[in-house]
Amino acid sequence: MQIFNLAKKIFLFYYEGFKNMTVGKRLWVIILVKLFFMFAILKLFFFPDFLKTNFSTDKQRSDYVIEQMTSPVINNK
Amino acid sequence: MENFNLALVDWSRAQFALTALYHWIFVPLTLGTSFIIAIMETIYVKTGNEIWKKITKFWMTLFGINFAIGVATGIILEFEFGTNWSNYSWFVGDIFGAPLAIEGIMAFFMESTFIAIMFFGWDKVSKKFHLAATWLTAIGSNLSALWILTANAWMQNPVGMHFNPDTARNEMVNFWDVLFSPTAVNKFLHTITSAYTYSALFVIGVSAWFLIKNRNVILAKRSMVVASTFGLLASLFMLITGDESARQVFRTQPMKLAAMEGLYRGESNAPLVAFGLFRDEPTPQNPKAKEWILDIKIPNMLSYLAALDPNAFIPGVHDLVHGNKEHGIESYYDRIKRGKIAIKALADYKAAKKEGDDDKAYESLKLFKANYKDFGYGYYDDPHDLIPNVPLTFYSFHTMVGLGVLFILVFLLSMYYSVKDKITAKKWLLWVALLSIPLGFLAQEAGWMVAEFGRQPWVVQDYMPTLTAVSNINTTSVIITFWLFAVTFTVLLIAEVKIMLNQIKNFNEDDGGH
Numbered sequence: 001m002q003i004f005n006l007a008k009k010i011f012l013f014y015y016e017g018f019k020n021m022t023v024g025k026r027l028w029v030i031i032l033v034k035l036f037f038m039f040a041i042l043k044l045f046f047f048p049d050f051l052k053t054n055f056s057t058d059k060q061r062s063d064y065v066i067e068q069m070t071s072p073v074i075n076n077k
Numbered sequence: 078m079e080n081f082n083l084a085l086v087d088w089s090r091a092q093f094a095l096t097a098l099y100h101w102i103f104v105p106l107t108l109g110t111s112f113i114i115a116i117m118e119t120i121y122v123k124t125g126n127e128i129w130k131k132i133t134k135f136w137m138t139l140f141g142i143n144f145a146i147g148v149a150t151g152i153i154l155e156f157e158f159g160t161n162w163s164n165y166s167w168f169v170g171d172i173f174g175a176p177l178a179i180e181g182i183m184a185f186f187m188e189s190t191f192i193a194i195m196f197f198g199w200d201k202v203s204k205k206f207h208l209a210a211t212w213l214t215a216i217g218s219n220l221s222a223l224w225i226l227t228a229n230a231w232m233q234n235p236v237g238m239h240f241n242p243d244t245a246r247n248e249m250v251n252f253w254d255v256l257f258s259p260t261a262v263n264k265f266l267h268t269i270t271s272a273y274t275y276s277a278l279f280v281i282g283v284s285a286w287f288l289i290k291n292r293n294v295i296l297a298k299r300s301m302v303v304a305s306t307f308g309l310l311a312s313l314f315m316l317i318t319g320d321e322s323a324r325q326v327f328r329t330q331p332m333k334l335a336a337m338e339g340l341y342r343g344e345s346n347a348p349l350v351a352f353g354l355f356r357d358e359p360t361p362q363n364p365k366a367k368e369w370i371l372d373i374k375i376p377n378m379l380s381y382l383a384a385l386d387p388n389a390f391i392p393g394v395h396d397l398v399h400g401n402k403e404h405g406i407e408s409y410y411d412r413i414k415r416g417k418i419a420i421k422a423l424a425d426y427k428a429a430k431k432e433g434d435d436d437k438a439y440e441s442l443k444l445f446k447a448n449y450k451d452f453g454y455g456y457y458d459d460p461h462d463l464i465p466n467v468p469l470t471f472y473s474f475h476t477m478v479g480l481g482v483l484f485i486l487v488f489l490l491s492m493y494y495s496v497k498d499k500i501t502a503k504k505w506l507l508w509v510a511l512l513s514i515p516l517g518f519l520a521q522e523a524g525w526m527v528a529e530f531g532r533q534p535w536v537v538q539d540y541m542p543t544l545t546a547v548s549n550i551n552t553t554s555v556i557i558t559f560w561l562f563a564v565t566f567t568v569l570l571i572a573e574v575k576i577m578l579n580q581i582k583n584f585n586e587d588d589g590g591h
Binding site: 013014016017018020021026027028030031034035037038042043046047048049050051052058061062063065066068069070071 | 142145146148149152153156157159160161163164166167168193196197198201242243244245246420421423424427545548549550554557558561562565569572573576
C-alpha cells in the first residue's frame with residue numbers, strides 16, 4: 001500500500017509538473033517529433049547495427065573484423 | 078590505401094562531425110548554466126530575496142529549453158558507431174562499454190530525477206531540498222560528460238588495455254588507468270571549463286542585451302555579476318588546463334602539436350607562434366620553402382610550454398616523418414615497416430589457429446606483439462599520408478587560444494564594471510559581451526577541431542586509422558543519412574533558437590516572469 005502511495009505521488013508530481021509547464025506546448029511537440037524521428041525512423045531504417053545485422057555470433061564478428069583489419073577491402077559502391 | 082573507398086570514409090567522417098557539432102551546441106550550455114543557476118539559487122536560499130528566485134527561474138527556463146532540445150542528440154552518435162563505424166566499435170568495444178554504460182545509468186537516474194525536482198518542485202519540496210536537486214543536476218550532467226570524455230581521451234592516448242588477437246577487441250586491464258590517464262583528466266577539465274566559459278558568455282550576453290534595451294535591469298546586472306565571476310574563474314582554469322593539455326599532446330601526439338604550431342622543422346629553443354599566416358609548406362621537393370607570410374613569435378616559449386624547458390627540442394612534422402637520430406625520434410618509414418609486420422603476423426596467427434598449427438601460431442603471435450605498438454602505421458605506404466591538415470589545425474588552435482584570451486578580458490571588464498555599477502554606461506562592452514555568444518561557440522568548435530583534425534589519420538592513436546574504422550557499407554546510404562540529419566537538426570536548431578529568443582524577449586522581471 002505504501003509503495004502504491006509513493007508511486008501515485010511520483011506520478012502526480014510529474015503529471016502536474018508537465019501540465020503546469022509555462023514554456024509551452026511547441027517545445028514538447030518538437031521534443032516528441034525529434035525522439036520519434038530518431039528512434040522510429042533513423043534507428044529503424046537508416047542505422048542498423050552493421051555487425052549485429054550481418055553476423056549471428058561474436059565469433060563470426062571477430063573473424064570478420066580481423067579479416068577487415070588484416071586484408072581490408074572496402075567496397076567502392 | 079588503394080583498397081579503401083575514401084568517399085565512404087570522408088562521408089562517414091562528415092556525418093559524424095556534423096552530428097557531434099550539433100550535439101555540442103547543447104551540451105556546453107547544459108554543463109555550465111546548470112552551475113550558474115545553482116549559484117543563483119544558493120544566493121536566493123541564503124538571502125531569501127525573491128528577486129534571486131526570479132533570476133534563477135528565468136535562467137532555469139532557458140536551461141530547460143536547451144536541455145529539452147538537446148536531449149538524446151548524442152544517441153545519434155551511438156547509432157553511427159554501430160552502423161558506420163562498426164570495425165571501430167568492435168575494436169574498442171570493451172573500453173567504451175564500461176564508461177558509456179556508467180554514463181547512461183548516471184544520466185538517466187541523476188539527471189531525470191533531479192531535473193524534475195528542479196523544474197516541478199518549487200512549491201512542493203523545501204527550499205533546501207530544491208537547492209540540493211539543482212546542485213545534483215549540475216553535478217550529474219557534468220559527471221555524464223566525464224565518461225564520454227574519458228572514452229575520447231582513450232582514443233587519443235590508449236592506455237589500460239590489452240588487445241586480444243582472438244577476438245579483435247581491446248580489453249580493459251585497468252579501469253583506473255583509463256579513467257585517470259593524464260590525457261583523460263586534462264581533457265575532462267579543459268572541456269568542462271571551456272563549457273563553463275561558454276555558458277557564462279551566454280548569460281552575460283543575454284544580460285547585456287537586456288541592458289542595451291534598458292529592460293530587466295536588475296536581473297541583468299545581478300546575472301552579470303554572477304556570470305562574469307564564474308566565467309573569469311572558469312576561463313583562468315581553462316587556461317591552466319589548456320597549458321597542461323598541450324604538454325600531454327607533446328608527450329603522446331607530437332604530430333598534433335607540430336600541426337597546432339605549424340612546426341615543419343623541429344627546433345631547440347622553439348618559439349611559440351602568437352600569430353601567423355601560412356605561405357608554403359616545405360616539402361621534399363621544396364625543402365627551403367618559407368612557411369609564413371607573416372608571423373609573430375615568442376622566443377623559446379613553445380619549448381618551455383611543451384617541455385617546461387626553454388631549450389628543449391620540439392620535433393616538427395619532418396622530424397617525425399623522416400626521423401631524427403640526434404633526438405632519438407623514429408621515422409614514420411620505420412614505423413610503417415613494423416606496422417606491416419604486425420598486420421601480417423596477425424593474419425598469419427589467425428590462419429595458423431584455423432589450421433591447428435600451434436607452433437606457427439605461437440611464433441606469429443610473438444612477432445605481432447613485438448610490433449603491435451606500430452600496428453596502425455602498416456596500412457600506409459607513404460608516410461606523408463600520416464600528416465594531419467596542418468593549416469586547418471594551426472588556424473583552429475590559434476582561433477581557440479585568441480578567443481580564450483579575449484573572453485578573459487570580457488569577464489574581467491564585465492565583473493569590474495558590474496561591481497562598480499557602471500556597466501550600463503559601457504555600451505561598447507555590452508555589445509562585445511553580446512557578440513561573445515557566437516564567438517564562444519566558435520571557440521568551442523575550434524577546440525574540438527584541434528582535437529579531432531589534429532589527431533588524423535588516427536581514430537585510435539597509432540593502432541587504428543580512420544579508414545579502417547569504417548563499416549563496409551554503401552556510400553550512398555551514408556550520404557542520404559548525412560543530408561537527412563543535416564536538414565532535421567537545422568530545423569530543430571532554428572526552433573530552439575526561436576523558442577529561446579521568445580522567452581528572452583517576453584520576459585519581464587516586474588510581472589514575475591512570463
